[in-house]
Amino acid sequence: MKQSYQDIVSKNSPKENVFMNAVVAFISGGLMGIIAQYLIDGYSALLDISTKEATVCMLVTLIFLSCLFTSLGFFDKWVNFCKCGLIIPITGFAHATMSAALEYRKEGLVTGIGMNMLKLSGAVIIFGVVSSFVFSLIRMVVGLI
Amino acid sequence: MTFKFNNVYIYSTSTVTGPYEGNGPLGKFFDLCHKDLYFGKRNWEEAEECLIKESVNILAKKGDFNLEDVDVFIGGDLLNQIAPSNYAMSNFDKSFIGIYAACATSTLGLILGGSLIESGFVKKAVTFTSSHNMSAEKQYRYPTEYGGPKPKTTTFTSTGAASCLLMSSGDIKLESGTIGVATDSMIKDVFNMGAVMAKAAADTIVKHLKDTGRNIDYYDLVLTGDLGIYGKKILKEYMFTEYGIKLKKYNDTGVMLYDRKEQPVYAGASGPACAPLVTYSYIFDEMRKGKYKKVLLAATGALMSPTMVNHKLSIPAICHAVSLEAMI
Structure with a gap:
């Protein structure tokens, strides 16, 4: 029995190290969580604000830092290493938006940044809105029962 | 052809x-x-x-x-x-x-x-x-x-x-050229271009040998364009199982251009510049020195369109080969 081309391809394609990737993402994602928690505690203690308000400050800080680091040109290497540890938190969203904005800046403010900034992250917004609608609908229906 | x-x-x-x-x-x-x-x-x-x-x-x-x-x-x-x-x-x-x-x-x-x-x-x-x-x-x-x-x-x-x-003069002769066909190997993975193109490379190399009536050993070196390290393995195995041709004096310019251990290049180099950068510099140098006399350069191209990939279609590939001979 002759091997098909597909068989030869799958035989000669390397396996991704899923376990290692998961461990790295777990640790780096966990570290992100710790940093975020310290930020919340710090903000609420320093500025004397509620945890809810401090959470917003924490998110803004993380978004600002990811955008800054992306612009300085080294955050892509971190993301590439940490993978989902940095992609799933809000840092990933900020990084995707910022990298597109940087890339298309040279094509003009409207035709460049305006039309391309959400190239990667637009899908997150669309499906974020759609899924929050679906879940609030479910919650409403469950509440009625 | x-x-x-x-x-x-x-x-x-x-x-x-x-x-x-x-x-x-x-x-x-x-x-x-x-x-x-x-x-x-x-x-x-x-x-x-x-x-x-x-x-x-x-x-x-x-x-x-x-x-x-x-x-x-x-x-x-x-x-x-x-x-x-x-x-x-x-x-x-x-x-x-x-x-x-x-x-x-x-x-x-x-x-x-x-x-x-x-x-x-x-x-x-x-x-x-x-x-x-x-x-x-x-x-x-x-x-x-x-x-x-x-x-x-x-x-x-x-x-x-x-x-x-x-x-009509020079020290490297363009001896012959084979125009390849667009080959669909049914691969949809945009991150595995070596697999997309290896089949096209095999097809063109085999046709070239058939048209010229040559054996693969006629060439001192067979070079493919930019299959990368995994595409190179695929081509070797596919050539042997499908056509019974053993590629011995063979290399891939995508593997040669970078140091894969030291540089962040994953499977190797690609791009239209890859094959000529390696061939026009290093390979021609070696040909002029007499290390290689006859070289078959089979540059491979993945005819990838992001739109067609979004349509869930596989990626066709093409390979054009030229036979080069040192005149020294």
């Missing part, structure tokens, strides 16, 4: 690269290696245009001929509307044929240029090709500052431009 040429020679060549290629194992063979990826230009597209202009100018200087005497330019690149090539050529007041065969553009250019010279329509033809890592990333993948993880089979688009002057 194979053309045999009797009177077509490569008179001179030039290679211009970016920093990654310059730092690679073949760095010392290139004519000019830039340290920065912008080359003093405002954006990636203009930087690529600049690469082509530089490589053509270096070609004229190295070959000691006047660009006024060139009859026709043939070339292309990876970007939409082959924009860098078109813009670069608008600086030279010369007849220009723009071609697109993805990463197989270089050999297609050689075959077309060779045909024009063999037929006597033109006396001097310049073929060129270019690719730029950043402009290709931007168009085909993600914004360049985006650090999304990539699988190990991903290839790294080379940055560079290579030009070649074809005429």
Whole structure:
């Protein structure tokens, strides 16, 4: 029995190290969580604000830092290493938006940044809105029962 | 379809690269290696245009001929509307044929240029090709500052431009050329271009051998374009199981251009510039020294369209091969 081309391809394609990737993402994602928690505690203690308000400050800080680091040109290497540890938190969203904005800046403010900034992250917004609608609908229906 | 040429020679060549290629194992063979990826230009597209202009100018200087005497330019690149090539050529007041065969553009250019010279329509033809890592990333993948993880089979688009002057004298003979067919290997993975293209490479190499009545051992070296380390393995195994041909004196320019252990290039180099950068510099040097006499260069191109990939269609690939002979 002759091997098909597909068989030869799958035989000669390397396996991704899923376990290692998961461990790295777990640790780096966990570290992100710790940093975020310290930020919340710090903000609420320093500025004397509620945890809810401090959470917003924490998110803004993380978004600002990811955008800054992306612009300085080294955050892509971190993301590439940490993978989902940095992609799933809000840092990933900020990084995707910022990298597109940087890339298309040279094509003009409207035709460049305006039309391309959400190239990667637009899908997150669309499906974020759609899924929050679906879940609030479910919650409403469950509440009625 | 194979053309045999009797009177077509490569008179001179030039290679211009970016920093990654310059730092690679073949760095010392290139004519000019830039340290920065912008080359003093405002954006990636203009930087690529600049690469082509530089490589053509270096070609004229190295070959000691006047660009006024060139009859026709043939070339292309990876970007939409082959924009860098078109813009670069608008600086030279010369007849220009723009071609697109993805990463197989270089050999297609050689075959077309060779045909024009063999037929006597033109006396001097310049073929060129270019690719730029950043402009290709931007168009085909993600914004360049985006650090999304990539699988190990991903290839790294080379940055560079290579030009070649074809005429009826020179020390490397363009002996024959085989025009390949667009082959669909039913692979949909955009991060595994080696697998997409290996089947096309096998197809063209086998057809070339059949048309010329040669055995694979006729060649001192068989080179494929940019299959990368995994595509190279696939081609070797596929050639053996499907056609019973054992590739022994074989290498892939995608594997040769970079140091895969030291540089972040995953499976190796790709891009239209990859095959000619390696061939016009290192391989021609070795041919002139007498290490290789007959070389078969099979540049491979994945004819990838992001739109068609979004339509869930597989990616066709093409491979054009040229047989090169050292005249020394």
